[in-house]
Amino acid sequence: xxxxxxxxxxxxxxxxxxxxxxxxxxxxxxxxxxxxxxxxxxxxxxxxxxxxxxxxxxxxxxxxxxxxxxxxxxxxxxxxxxxxxxxxxxxxxxxxxxxxxxxxxxxxxxxxxxxxxxxxxxxxxxxxxxxxxxxxxxxxxxxxxxxxxxxxxxxxxxxxxxxxxxxxxxxxxxxxxxxxxxxxxxxxxxxxxxxxxxxxxxxxxxxxxxxxxxxxxxxxxxxxxxxxxxxxxxxxxxxxxxxxxxxxxxxxxxxxxxxxxxxxxxxxxxxxxxxxxxxxxxxxxxxxxxxxxxxxxxxxxxxxxx
Amino acid sequence: xxxxxxxxxxxxxxxxxxxxxxxxxxxxxxxxxxxxxxxxxxxxxxxxxxxxxxxxxxxxxxxxxxxxxxxxxxxxxxxxxxxxxxxxxxxxxxxxxxxxxxxxxxxxxxxxxxxxxxxxxxxxxxxxxxxxxxxxxxxxxxxxxxxxxxxxxxxxxxxxxxxxxxxxxxxxxxxxxxxxxxxxxxxxxxxxxxxxxxxxxxxxxxxxxxxxxxxxxxxxxxxxxxxxxxxxxxxxxxxxxxxxxxxxxxxxxxxxxxxxxxxxxxxxxxxxxxxxxxxxxxxxxxxxxxxxxxxxxxxxxxxxxxxx
Numbered sequence: 001x002x003x004x005x006x007x008x009x010x011x012x013x014x015x016x017x018x019x020x021x022x023x024x025x026x027x028x029x030x031x032x033x034x035x036x037x038x039x040x041x042x043x044x045x046x047x048x049x050x051x052x053x054x055x056x057x058x059x060x061x062x063x064x065x066x067x068x069x070x071x072x073x074x075x076x077x078x079x080x081x082x083x084x085x086x087x088x089x090x091x092x093x094x095x096x097x098x099x100x101x102x103x104x105x106x107x108x109x110x111x112x113x114x115x116x117x118x119x120x121x122x123x124x125x126x127x128x129x130x131x132x133x134x135x136x137x138x139x140x141x142x143x144x145x146x147x148x149x150x151x152x153x154x155x156x157x158x159x160x161x162x163x164x165x166x167x168x169x170x171x172x173x174x175x176x177x178x179x180x181x182x183x184x185x186x187x188x189x190x191x192x193x194x195x196x197x198x199x200x201x202x203x204x205x206x207x208x209x210x211x212x213x214x215x216x217x218x219x220x221x222x223x224x225x226x227x228x229x230x231x232x233x234x235x236x237x238x239x240x241x242x243x244x245x246x247x248x249x250x251x252x253x254x255x256x257x258x259x260x261x262x263x264x265x266x267x268x269x270x271x272x273x274x275x276x277x278x279x280x281x282x283x284x285x286x287x288x289x290x291x292x293x294x295x296x297x298x299x300x301x302x303x304x305x306x
Numbered sequence: 307x308x309x310x311x312x313x314x315x316x317x318x319x320x321x322x323x324x325x326x327x328x329x330x331x332x333x334x335x336x337x338x339x340x341x342x343x344x345x346x347x348x349x350x351x352x353x354x355x356x357x358x359x360x361x362x363x364x365x366x367x368x369x370x371x372x373x374x375x376x377x378x379x380x381x382x383x384x385x386x387x388x389x390x391x392x393x394x395x396x397x398x399x400x401x402x403x404x405x406x407x408x409x410x411x412x413x414x415x416x417x418x419x420x421x422x423x424x425x426x427x428x429x430x431x432x433x434x435x436x437x438x439x440x441x442x443x444x445x446x447x448x449x450x451x452x453x454x455x456x457x458x459x460x461x462x463x464x465x466x467x468x469x470x471x472x473x474x475x476x477x478x479x480x481x482x483x484x485x486x487x488x489x490x491x492x493x494x495x496x497x498x499x500x501x502x503x504x505x506x507x508x509x510x511x512x513x514x515x516x517x518x519x520x521x522x523x524x525x526x527x528x529x530x531x532x533x534x535x536x537x538x539x540x541x542x543x544x545x546x547x548x549x550x551x552x553x554x555x556x557x558x559x560x561x562x563x564x565x566x567x568x569x570x571x572x573x574x575x576x577x578x579x580x581x582x583x584x585x586x587x588x589x590x591x592x593x594x595x596x597x598x599x600x601x602x603x604x605x606x607x608x609x610x611x612x613x614x
Binding site: 033034035037078079080081082083084086087088089090091107116117197206209210274275276278298299300301302303304305 | 307347348349351392393394395397398400401417418419427428429510511512513514515517520521522524525558559560561562563565566588589590591592594596
């Protein structure tokens with residue numbers, strides 16, 4: 001039996017695209033000397049998403065005349081907005097254009113809406129229209145739309161790196177050529193939230209413990225974001241970083257999603273080591289974006305292992 | 307890469323270190339704790355009651371925290387202070403409550419829910435007023451964490467003789483300082499401790515958040531000595547000889563955020579005679595937690611519940 005996306009799925013996302021199309025990005029970029037060097041510049045960027053809502057991002061550009069591959073660090077589920085993820089070798093900024101976006105609610109994009117963590121994932125869950133994730137999804141897409149306006153970016157090498165949002169943006173925009181993703185809450189959300197007391201999934205079980213009568217409605221709302229339905233639209237080459245086999249989003253669970261991704265997929269089951277998992281991802285990215293002879297750009301304590 | 311387990315950090319404990327912190331503690335002693343506890347039905351479940359807590363810390367800054375209690379406890383409870391990482395949001399400590407502890411998870415100033423009076427940002431916190439020990443961000447931030455003990459002491463369900471502290475990364479640094487400065491802490495678990503050997507760390511690894519200091523020195527190279535002088539007052543290694551309670555400390559030998567060398571230096575400086583180091587080869591900043599979590603559980607079962 002072929003599973004089909006819920007009714008209204010296409011129109012829901014078409015409407016988001018339409019809303020974005022009618023709002024100018026209106027980008028402003030301001031140089032940040034403290035976090036720039038002779039090898040790269042950092043800019044604080046402000047852009048507008050649906051609402052309208054003004055967002056903030058960090059754009060890092062190597063000092064070179066070449067066009068370069070780009071990494072889009074998609075909005076995460078947490079308050080802190082980083083330039084590049086904690087623990088990433090700073091030298092990455094010498095070789096890639098990087099853009100890190102804070103979606104609405106995150107620090108730097110928290111006026112007027114300052115999200116709580118936990119809390120953000122169930123804000124406005126009373127209806128599809130009021131649910132905050134509609135805006136967050138739009139913000140994530142808008143970040144990519146801004147990136148591709150940058151002349152420094154090689155349009156054939158744009159990767160999205162992060163959580164579920166990396167898959168969402170790749171499903172909605174073909175300009176994403178590569179994805180590195182660690183799904184955490186948007187695949188069969190309610191079904192999987194009942195298996196854990198850990199956040200972020202526990203936000204949903206907390207909510208339904210207090211509002212059990214809304215289960216069906218919440219399922220319908222979340223189904224619009226379910227990666228199960230987005231997977232067939234993803235043509236990018238994709239690295240899926242799965243939990244270990246004991247985790248909620250282990251390879252077996254995620255197979256129902258990633259087997260439907262249209263692009264080539266590499267699955268990596270967590271080795272319960274941030275070093276081993278991180279090194280695998282860095283090697284994969286380097287091979288895809290810089291070529292098989294390039295040396296992965298990794299922190300000092302990983303360099304003996306490349 | 308061979309890790310030097312006898313690595314010595316360049317930090318020198320200032321001669322007036324104890325006087326400085328005694329003055330800070332004198333200041334905070336004058337501040338009314340004014341604790342408020344509000345039950346959070348959304349985060350409570352069938353096993354655990356969760357409360358949002360607010361109290362006042364130094365400089366009259368209002369601090370928030372999560373407080374979790376097991377439902378239907380028998381008698382006074384052992385208690386835990388859970389300390390947060392640098393960029394992560396402080397967790398709701400339901401797991402500790404489910405294991406039978408009263409547990410506070412504090413949001414020091416600048417963290418989400420404690421941002422209204424002080425908010426240097428991320429990046430930003432690590433270098434805020436970094437050339438002035440009297441207004442450096444971590445002066446208040448540390449005190450906010452230590453103040454959690456005062457909250458626990460105000461609670462009738464807590465056994466004040468059985469309070470532990472636990473944390474990883476920045477939480478490991480905060481656990482180090484709270485064990486040093488609060489004698490009520492009777493056992494401490496420190497994982498991948500950040501904020502130790504700052505000036506070494508910024509050379510040993512080039513990743514955020516330590517790299518915030520390099521960013522700062524990039525535009526203010528003439529301030530390097532001032533920066534080092536300030537940070538010596540806030541370095542976990544400077545606090546280490548004051549720790550007398552049982553300690554476990556774990557490091558990942560491939561830690562890409564906190565150099566393991568500084569973790570070894572901290573461990574070697576800790577004065578407690580009851581200390582055990584766990585090193586995890588093949589592991590990064592998670593410092594082997596998939597294995598080590600059970601060791602932490604057993605450690606506190608032994609020291610706070612008398613289970614052997």
